[in-house]
Amino acid sequence: MASAANTNLNAVRETMDVLLEISRLLNTGLDMESLSICVRLCEQGINPEALSAVIKELRKASESLKASENCTN
Amino acid sequence: MATLDQKSPNVLLQSLCCRITGKSEAEVAHQFQYAVRVIGSNYAPTIERDEFLVSEKIKKELLKQRREADAALFSELHRKLQTQSVLKHRWSVLYLLLSLSEDPRKPSSRVGNYGALFAQALPRDAHSTPFYCTRPQSLALGYSERGAALSASVGTSGISSLGVYTLNGPTPTPQSLLPPQSAAGGGQSLGSRLAWTLPVSCSPSTLSIDCLNVSETALVRDILYVFQGIDGKFIKMSGPDNCYKIDSKVVLCKSLRDTSSRLAELGWLHNKVRKYTDARSLDRAFGLVGQSFCASLHQELKEYYRLLSVLHSQLQVEDDQGMNVCTEGSLTLRRLLVWMYDPKVRLKTLAALVDFCQGRKGGELASAVHSYGKTGDPQMRALVHHILSLVSHPILNFLYRWIYDGELEDTYHEFFVASDPNVKTDRLWHDKYSLRKSMIPTFITMDQARKVLLIGKSINFLHQVCHDRTPPGKITAASKSADTPKDAAELLSDLEGAFQEKIDAAYFDTSKYLLDVLNRNYLLLEHLQAMRRYLLLGQGDFIRHLMDLLKPELARPATTLYQHNLTGILETAVRATNAQFDNAEILKRLDVRLLEVSPGDTGWDVFSLDYHVDGPIATVFTRECMGHYLRVFNFLWRAKRMEYTLTDIWKGQMCNAKLLKTMPELSGVLHQCHILASEMVHFIHQMQYYITFEVLECSWDELWNKVQQAQDLDHIIAAHDVFLDTIISRCLLDSNSRSLLNQLRAIFDQIIEFQSAQDSLYRSALEELTLRLQYEEKKRQRDEEGQWAVTEEQEAEEKRRIQEFQDTIPKMCSQLRILTHFYQSIVQQFLVLLMTSSDESLRFLSFRLDFNEHYRAREPRLRASLGANRGRRLSNI
Numbered sequence: 001m002a003s004a005a006n007t008n009l010n011a012v013r014e015t016m017d018v019l020l021e022i023s024r025l026l027n028t029g030l031d032m033e034s035l036s037i038c039v040r041l042c043e044q045g046i047n048p049e050a051l052s053a054v055i056k057e058l059r060k061a062s063e064s065l066k067a068s069e070n071c072t073n
Numbered sequence: 074m075a076t077l078d079q080k081s082p083n084v085l086l087q088s089l090c091c092r093i094t095g096k097s098e099a100e101v102a103h104q105f106q107y108a109v110r111v112i113g114s115n116y117a118p119t120i121e122r123d124e125f126l127v128s129e130k131i132k133k134e135l136l137k138q139r140r141e142a143d144a145a146l147f148s149e150l151h152r153k154l155q156t157q158s159v160l161k162h163r164w165s166v167l168y169l170l171l172s173l174s175e176d177p178r179k180p181s182s183r184v185g186n187y188g189a190l191f192a193q194a195l196p197r198d199a200h201s202t203p204f205y206c207t208r209p210q211s212l213a214l215g216y217s218e219r220g221a222a223l224s225a226s227v228g229t230s231g232i233s234s235l236g237v238y239t240l241n242g243p244t245p246t247p248q249s250l251l252p253p254q255s256a257a258g259g260g261q262s263l264g265s266r267l268a269w270t271l272p273v274s275c276s277p278s279t280l281s282i283d284c285l286n287v288s289e290t291a292l293v294r295d296i297l298y299v300f301q302g303i304d305g306k307f308i309k310m311s312g313p314d315n316c317y318k319i320d321s322k323v324v325l326c327k328s329l330r331d332t333s334s335r336l337a338e339l340g341w342l343h344n345k346v347r348k349y350t351d352a353r354s355l356d357r358a359f360g361l362v363g364q365s366f367c368a369s370l371h372q373e374l375k376e377y378y379r380l381l382s383v384l385h386s387q388l389q390v391e392d393d394q395g396m397n398v399c400t401e402g403s404l405t406l407r408r409l410l411v412w413m414y415d416p417k418v419r420l421k422t423l424a425a426l427v428d429f430c431q432g433r434k435g436g437e438l439a440s441a442v443h444s445y446g447k448t449g450d451p452q453m454r455a456l457v458h459h460i461l462s463l464v465s466h467p468i469l470n471f472l473y474r475w476i477y478d479g480e481l482e483d484t485y486h487e488f489f490v491a492s493d494p495n496v497k498t499d500r501l502w503h504d505k506y507s508l509r510k511s512m513i514p515t516f517i518t519m520d521q522a523r524k525v526l527l528i529g530k531s532i533n534f535l536h537q538v539c540h541d542r543t544p545p546g547k548i549t550a551a552s553k554s555a556d557t558p559k560d561a562a563e564l565l566s567d568l569e570g571a572f573q574e575k576i577d578a579a580y581f582d583t584s585k586y587l588l589d590v591l592n593r594n595y596l597l598l599e600h601l602q603a604m605r606r607y608l609l610l611g612q613g614d615f616i617r618h619l620m621d622l623l624k625p626e627l628a629r630p631a632t633t634l635y636q637h638n639l640t641g642i643l644e645t646a647v648r649a650t651n652a653q654f655d656n657a658e659i660l661k662r663l664d665v666r667l668l669e670v671s672p673g674d675t676g677w678d679v680f681s682l683d684y685h686v687d688g689p690i691a692t693v694f695t696r697e698c699m700g701h702y703l704r705v706f707n708f709l710w711r712a713k714r715m716e717y718t719l720t721d722i723w724k725g726q727m728c729n730a731k732l733l734k735t736m737p738e739l740s741g742v743l744h745q746c747h748i749l750a751s752e753m754v755h756f757i758h759q760m761q762y763y764i765t766f767e768v769l770e771c772s773w774d775e776l777w778n779k780v781q782q783a784q785d786l787d788h789i790i791a792a793h794d795v796f797l798d799t800i801i802s803r804c805l806l807d808s809n810s811r812s813l814l815n816q817l818r819a820i821f822d823q824i825i826e827f828q829s830a831q832d833s834l835y836r837s838a839l840e841e842l843t844l845r846l847q848y849e850e851k852k853r854q855r856d857e858e859g860q861w862a863v864t865e866e867q868e869a870e871e872k873r874r875i876q877e878f879q880d881t882i883p884k885m886c887s888q889l890r891i892l893t894h895f896y897q898s899i900v901q902q903f904l905v906l907l908m909t910s911s912d913e914s915l916r917f918l919s920f921r922l923d924f925n926e927h928y929r930a931r932e933p934r935l936r937a938s939l940g941a942n943r944g945r946r947l948s949n950i
Contacts, residue, residue: 015159018150019166025143025150026131026174037089039166044082046112048165052172054086054108055093061104062094 029059083109124164131171292325292333293404294388299340300381300413302347308337310344317341332406339413342420343377346370349427360485361467363434366442369463373423373456377416384409415452422453426460435487436512439465443515462562468514469561476525476579479532489513490526498537502692502786506530516565521573524580527785531587534786538689541590584785591786595689596658598780601793603659604694608684608702609769609800610709612652619646620717627676631667634676639665643682662686666703677714682706693790701797708804709764715821716761718828719754726750729835732842738879739838745889746831749896753824756900756922760817763918768803772796803914813910816903823896830892834885841878901928 016036023030030038038055042048086108090101128151135144151167160166295305299317304310307325311318317337319330350367353359359367388404422445430441442464446457471488474480481492489512496505506526513522535541564572591597606612622642626634643665647653652660666683681703686694694702726747733739779792801807805814848871852863863871900922907919923929 011157011159015154015157018154018157019170022147022150022154022167023170023173025135025147026170028170028173029175030170030173031092034089034092037085037092038169039160041082041085041089042162042165042169043160044085045162046082046165048169049172050112050114052169054111055089055173057107057111058090058093058104065094 082112086112122164124167127164127167127171131167131174134171134174289329289405290403292329292406293409296333296336296406296409297381297384297388299337300343301378302340302344308333308340310340315341329406332410336406336409336413339417339420342417342424343374345424346374346420346427349431350374358485360434360487362436362438362464362487365463365467366430366438366460369460370423370427373419373460377420380412380416384412418452419456422456426457435485436468436489436509436514439468439514439516458562458565462565465514465516465565466561469564472525475529476532476576476583479529479536481529487512489517489522490529499691501538502530502534502790503695506533521576524576527787528576528579528583531583531786534689534692535587535590538692539587539590539594541594543586581784587786588783588789591689596656597690597693597789599656599659600686600690600694601776601780603655603662604684604702605769605773606652606655607663607682608706610706610713611769612650615646615650615652616713618650619643620713622646623676623680624717627680629676631670631674631676631679634667634679636665636667639667639680677711680710692786693793698793698797701801704806705797705800705804708806711821712757712760712764715757715824718824719750719757722750722828722831723754725831725835729839733838736838736842736845738882742834742882742885742889745886745893746834749827749889749893750831752900753827753896756820757824759918759921763914763921764804767914767918768800772799772803803912810910813903813906813915816899816906819899820896820903823892823899827892827896830888834889837878837881837885841875844874897928897931901931904928 016032016039019039020032020035023035034055038051041051087101087105090105090108094101094104128147131147132144135141135147154160154163292307295308298305299308307320307323308317309320310316317334317340319325319333319337325333350370353363353367356363384404391403426442426445429445430438433441439461442457442461446454446461448454448457468488471481471483474482475488475490481488481490483490486509489509491507491509493505493507506529508522508526513519517525535543588597607615610616619642622645623639626639626642643663647660647663662685664683664685666681668679668681670679683703684699686699726743730743733743773796776792776796780789783789783792802810805817848867855861855863904919904923907915907922910916
């Protein structure tokens, strides 16, 4: 069982590496942790369109907040 | 990350929010709420779950950014991903990454992007709320699925109407995300923002129709559906009016309404054409021409669909690019009007064609299409000509097969040559093939159609009747037949020249070959001449000899005649005269025929010659023709018999005149006989002259010339028919001259009676003469013996006998006189009828018959009619 778990682990790690590469190629700006969360969410059946919209929103929100903070600062 | 564990999505989502915004959990509460709402509302993805498509899209994106190496790298990675089976929803991950991807070339100022969002008609107002506009896809869909809790916090109870959208303004939650930037200027910008609020990926059915204001893009989308004949959201086909109508509940400004009506016409035209092709493709009996017509319509429709798909993809591109699209390339109704102008014209032509061609098939259909090509508009003409070339291609195929191979395979009766399967081979030439006039296309003239019919008929005739199996390739150099529609198009463009040449060449070659075969193998011309010689009494020595031999036979009653006897006599006659040098083939066919016997007939009434015809010759000498020939033979034979009889009479007269000089009491009778005989002889001579020279020889000459010059079998048949008709009418055998013929028959009968009367006269006279001579002889003998020459009793007896004889003379005299009188009256009547006949040559005959006006003197009617006619004729000159 341990070996099976090990191979599983390796496979998972490989997959994540590949996905990280792809994400880097596509310049998505996702780091490893966010990517893993997204992958988990997708695996659970979340609509990727909605998810991407959410992410974009959050990014914009954070950007604008930062901008406003900078302004006020 | 040991396993993709089963943390609940909410938790994951929260951690994601924290991660991205970089804030703690408490601060991202609003965002988290918002995220939950978005995800919850937009549960089902609207695009296709196709991994391949997504990967292709990614590659395209990379290539657009000129990163080919990266694209290759991505393919590698993707392949690797596919081999590993860890992920279950690869496509969603890929899609997510794609949608998050950013073009490194683009400026990353996201704030600036908001301004670009409203580039349409808005002032670049930093106060406008971006979030509202970027929310369409998440809010509009599936609003019914949202939980009550969420909706309560949202404030907009549903996107049942975009109007509510406008009224309520932006929802409070997004506003909370952007505290300083409030929607102060939101109110004014709503109208223009509405142009963008149309959800990109919604299908027409999910939005309700109670919208009060419809944007142009919505209309454009609708119109694109209408172009294909599918009812759109707002524009539907209204059955009773048979047009596309915009739903009355929709509020549209007038210009938009008009423009969309104009564009909707295309949908109507498309439906018409489509309906026709669909209906016709199910019709099995439509035939090849109809099918090619439908195929050409299909081709045109395919082009049209191609255009539509281009428009659709244009619309799709705009939607994909979402916010960043600029206005110059977008699809508006006016652009559509301009772009669809040409297709509209084409579709109009097609629809008109479809209307015109309803219910037609075969050559009719081709004629209909051809008539539509007579227009000044070059585009329409080109289109119609293209369709015409496709449509006429099967007809030309039929044509070429027919004229080069003689084969007709036309299950749907589309070709203009029809074949009657019930007709047998002996009537092949006349009855089997005919022209179907309705199926002759208008670009083929009647003359060409007739020639085509003749060519195929000749080939079939050669094959079936003449048993000539030369392959048609040898007859005519078959040019390349219309294998492709392009050939048909070329041919159609040069109908006068190339097509006519082809047909003419085939016609000449085939007909010449047919005539060669007929003359060489079947001796058609020889048979024609043989008919003339035997049935029309052309071979004089043979006929005379035959008559000589037959005279004793035919004098017997008809019932005692046997055919084989007569045939034997015929053979003898043939062998004894020049007829023996004739072709054996011809002599084989010569035969005796005995007509039906009525009571009281002698042999003369039932005898006839016959000529057997079969095979190809029977096409020219049909049964009717042979019937005509036999009637003419009958007439000529009778006339010949009269001539023969009169010759006998004259012979008798010459012989006996000297002998009977010693009986002066007979001289009166004999003189009368002589006169009557010469009258009759004159009459018969003139008749014979007329028949032989004026009727037979002239017509024969004409016939022979025509036959020598004939180019095809039809010409020969026609000339032959004309020949026979002329002869029959001139020989008084047709129905108009019945009275004349009766007169003539009566004259002939008189002649025969005269002959018998004269015979009996001579017989008795000669008997008397012999007795007297005997008496004289006896007297002389007794004288020589020294006895008294005659005793008184003998002398008395002799005197008595002579007296008896002389008593019979007046009886004979009166008999003759009656005969003469009767004869002359008949002849006069005959002359009167001749005078008034319509045929000129008959009138000339009457002149000749009465050259010294012998009859005119006696017959007052003749005098009047002759004079009147002469006067009339003179006045005509």
